[in-house]
Amino acid sequence: MTTALIIIPLAAAVILWVLPLNRVSAGSIGLLAALAEVGIWIQVVVRFDFSKTGLQFEQHHSWFSDLNVSYHVGFYAFSVWLVGLTVVVTAACVAYAFWVGRERARAYFGLMLFLDAAIVGVFTAQDLLLFYAFFEAMLIPLYVLIGVWGGPGRIGATLKFVIYTMAGSLLMLASIVVYGLSKGTFDLVAIGQSGSTWIFLGFAAAFAIKAPLFPFHGWLRDAYTEAPPEVSAVLSGVVSKAAVYGFLRIGIAKFPGPTHDLRGLFLALAATGLIYGSLLAFRAPDFRGVVAYSSLAQMGLIVLGLFAVNDLGLNGSVLQMVNHGLISATLFLLAGMVERRAATGDLDRIGGMARGRPALATVLMATGIIGLAVPFSGAFAGEFLILAGVFRRGWGWSVVGVIAIVLAAMYMLRLISAVLHREVGAALGDAVLDLRPAELGVTVPLLACLLVLSAWPAAISGHAFGTKHPGAGLTSTLTSGSATSAPLTTP
């Protein structure tokens, strides 16, 4: 089942690339494959036993035995939610691209599905080298998707994006070589913990750049703004989560010592990114800029919860990863829809779109309100858990988090009012349409997921680490398989 989730989009991508299909059939096959992914994922959720800790739906084949590298995939409880986020967001983005009618459809949809497969691979890989292979493989389609279908500044944006991410990834490769060979295996379940700060930093560099964490966000603005909106949605909604997943699965689980030693540094970077990103989002002059920088801020928040390294923080982080993935994907798609109508995302030139366009107003308002974490929203639950988690590490971190929530309200309300209210912008004519049924069909499911999570956040936060007993879950899940491991939760 796990392999099927990886193979199906790959196979569909190859079919798209090889067969001479027209635009409609190419888009249909792409959408069908993306929806098939969602279907299989639902099967996984139904059949997954959340009461157990440890790996499920496991598949294991040797890849090359002399260095003990294998094809080993499987699901932890939190991987289930992240894979779900991936397949749902990708399906929405593929559908949107189909509706927009991207040119060179075969290449485009093939690459989207390839990306889908690679991300699912990252979330399920249980072998270091396999993880790296998938992590790198994400970059190939992203590079082309941004570089070919992106906006006018795409060439510079892709260059910056690739150089930044590869710098981190290659450091991670060096770390993988050293870590794997020194332990004699590359299997993530079997490999023991390590106390080496250097190896940890190699991994951390890759994840901090990909997320991005505060001083490594130089690529973010250009890439998120120049990419086609649905690619930005995947990039900020899902790909950034792959990095945080790496922190969780490898950084924290395998390097408890360095995590403990460097916790202050990562908390400080995350907190800085949180405040700084929020301020930038408040000042950003265009729709996508606001979403891009809010993404930086939210990644800071998630990492804050992660490096609290306790049950509250980690459960909150996983919940917030899914929340933010859905919110930011929806917002980027909405940004694309607004830009299609106004031919610009400049907040000074759009505005007053609410009048006569109730669907757009409702969707944007609902997403934005959830995004600024009003009470009873899923994001509120996630942020609350994170703040409660970091509170145990020092009340100061929580104060930073609370300030950031106020800032989040500021930038989100500014965005909503700039797009929906105020006077009608110069770039808009009266003929500008409300959201079309297809656009609603893309955004409403995402919004529905958010509403479900708002009603029942414990669906994720209570089922992320495979146990019904809070306090014991995390330790046993992340370190299962390594007999010598020390307890993860440091007092």
Add this chain to the structure above:
Amino acid sequence: MIQRPHIDWFALAPMTALFAAGALALMAAVLVPRRARRTTGAVVCALGYAVAFGFAIALYARSPHPQGVIADSLRRDRFGQFAQMILAASGLLAVGVSFRERMRDDHVAEYYALLAFAGGGMLFFVTANNLLTLFLGLEWLSLSLYILCAVDRDLIGGLEAGLKYLIVGGFGSAVLLFGSALVYGESGRLDFPGIAAAGRGHDALFLFGLAMLISGLAFKASAAPFHMWTPDVYEGAPTPVTAFMAAATKTAALVVMLRVLRTAFPGEAHLWTVAVAVIACASLAIGNLAALVQRNVKRMLAYSSISHAGFMLIAIAANNALGGRALLFYLVPYAAMSIGAFAVVAARERELGVPVTFENMAGFGWERPLLGVAMWTFMLGFAGFPLTGGFVGKFYVFSAAYDRGWTWLVIVGVVATLVSLYYYLGLIRAMFMRRSEELQLAPVGGSPPRETLLQGTVIVCVGVTVVSFFAVQPLIDLAKHAANSIPF
């Protein structure tokens, strides 16, 4: 009466096949009517390579234990045969690239004859087991290549390339010969195991000879600082010849370097590992930095080949069994990617009739999707991305360096890879992200030439590049058995 040594004809079969093919092609150059020469030459040469490839496989299967051939002057072992397989396959693919090359009909059969001779020399070279056969093999392949570079008289720069290669390559051979003389003079032995047994490691002249041997081989492997000829020769030579040189000459030189250093100088390993590591670092630095500013695709690929020599030298410097395996594994996708990349350049060159630059690759990926995607694969493979064998090769090389205890060499390799991304991705950018309207010159005219053979070659190269990522186990087993026949 002089006792004649026993001759193991089976061990000589691969090179004999190529020698025969070369001779036949030369006959064809005289006896076959002009219009049939191209086909005859190509077929004979291809058959020669195919037979040599088959013999190499058979030999590999039947030589579990290394043994000497002709009074120990050659060595029949899996290490040599693995290299022979790569070389023969490269030659076969090079024929595919050559077939439609615009060239006058009057010397085309000689071209194929020389291609076969060069390949035969390489097969001989990689099995050499003493200093004489080593030099003989080196000259055999070099002389053929000098002429091949200049064989196309209509090609601007071809003659220059040939001459440059002759002079610099001749210098390299002379250095190697001088080194051999010094080593022989000090140790009194020609055969590699004998040199090792003589144990003259403390002797200055002996060490000087070793240094010159390494330099001579580094010339052929185009490792910095012995790389000066590479960009000019790669640029000036006919592109199929460049493809062959990039894949085969480098394979031969690096494999022989490992064999010589491990069998003849195991006692001096503390010296030559450092020297080779320094050469590797220099190659990585110079190759990558110089490639950054190239606008001509062939020159860029030439510098990239210098940097790849650096990566493979890391495997040699590691001086362990894992390093031997890493080198042999790396060579397989590397050879495929090199030939494939130059084949695509050749196709574009024939289409445009001018040297291929980054600028006139604009839009190529969308106009000719097969070749475009292939080039994309090769570039990603060179850069060491997953889903290509280049990734696994680099991983093995880094593993070998770490195993040796040289983590700093891993870091150097990683930084070099990062730098290399700029120009590899630059080519992808030129092919896919620019529109062909930006291209300022008109193609030669008509629809692009249909070249089934070249496209087939490119598909095979893509296949090898990708399959070597998935099917690592069988390939690494082959390489492991091969590397085990060298004493570590």
